């Protein structure tokens with residue numbers, strides 16, 4: 496009796512971290528399989544965390560940050576996953592320790608933690624590559640959060656791979672949170688609009704392979720200058736595509752521009768650092784660990800922002 500009750504309430508917990516793309520994808524080549532239109536390379540963060548608990552249940556339900564919600568993206572994913580493996584309904588309780596839907600890649604850590612917990616809970620024995628495939632079906636950037644360190648996502652199979660471990664290069668990240676609220680246009684919707692309407696979309700896709708190769712080489716060779724140049728320009732190209740969508744989209748806030756300027760000033764004064772932004776107003780500053788004190792002093796001058804500090808972190812794992 497005790498045993499069956501315990502089985503019924505057995506929960507499996509997994510943790511995953513968001514990742515920041517240094518060369519980004521923005522656009523899909525296959526919407527059913529959720530294949531990006533171009534390759535990307537990212538770093539996984541350590542201090543930002545999604546913790547997800549799954550349990551077998553009588554109905555499929557999602558509790559996100561303490562609130563029961565209906566989320567189409569998660570619901571569709573759970574239907575697909577359960578159908579594929581013939582699974583019963585599941586209860587999912589998940590918490591992000593950072594703003595959700597605000598351009599800090601909660602979808603990436605969210606689906607990576609979910610597939611890791613599901614695979615263990617139902618003893619599916621999925622390897623990392625297959626977990627990455629499933630995470631991508633939930634949200635393409637999530638494929639990369641299965642791995643720690645420096646991670647690539649490219650065709651033809653669109654499963655992520657680890658390019659280098661966390662310890663390969665002592666880089667750190669400061670996230671300048673300029674607006675904690677959720678974005679008005681999701682990444683999925685925003686990129687669909689850019690594909691269809693931005694006059695720069697095809698140009699963006701044309702230079703993607705070359706940006707990807709340059710960034711990979713810079714990471715392998717620990718060439719900070721090269722990585723700075725390609726990552727910052729890649730980010731600005733993506734936002735140009737976004738800004739020139741019709742109707743125009745902007746994920747930036749006034750604080751985004753001030754933060755970008757502050758990073759340029761840091762660099763002009765001789766400290767290596769670069770910025771990148773995803774589909775949200777937060778500015779992520781990447782710098783070599785030994786420069787932390789100077790970076791901190793300078794970024795603390797910014798008004799009306801919250802700073803979140805991170806190092807390069809591990810892949811999704813069970814608790």
Ligand code: ADP
Pocket residue numbers: 545547559566568569589590591594595596597598599600601602603604605606609678681682683774775
């Ligand atoms: P972000 O920039 O944070 O990735 P998106 O709008 O791209 O924002 O993604 C937000 C979506 O990601 C949510 O609507 C939900 O579908 C999913 N998501 C966020 N957090 C979690 C989580 N902890 N577990 C599962 N899915 C999550």
Ligand code: DP6
Pocket residue numbers: 515516518519520521529535602603633634635636637682683684773774
């Ligand atoms: C700007 O992977 O979140 O962060 O697959 O539709 O969920 P969906 O989109 P998502 O978009 C990520 C966009 C980006 C760039 C990147 O992470 O490469």
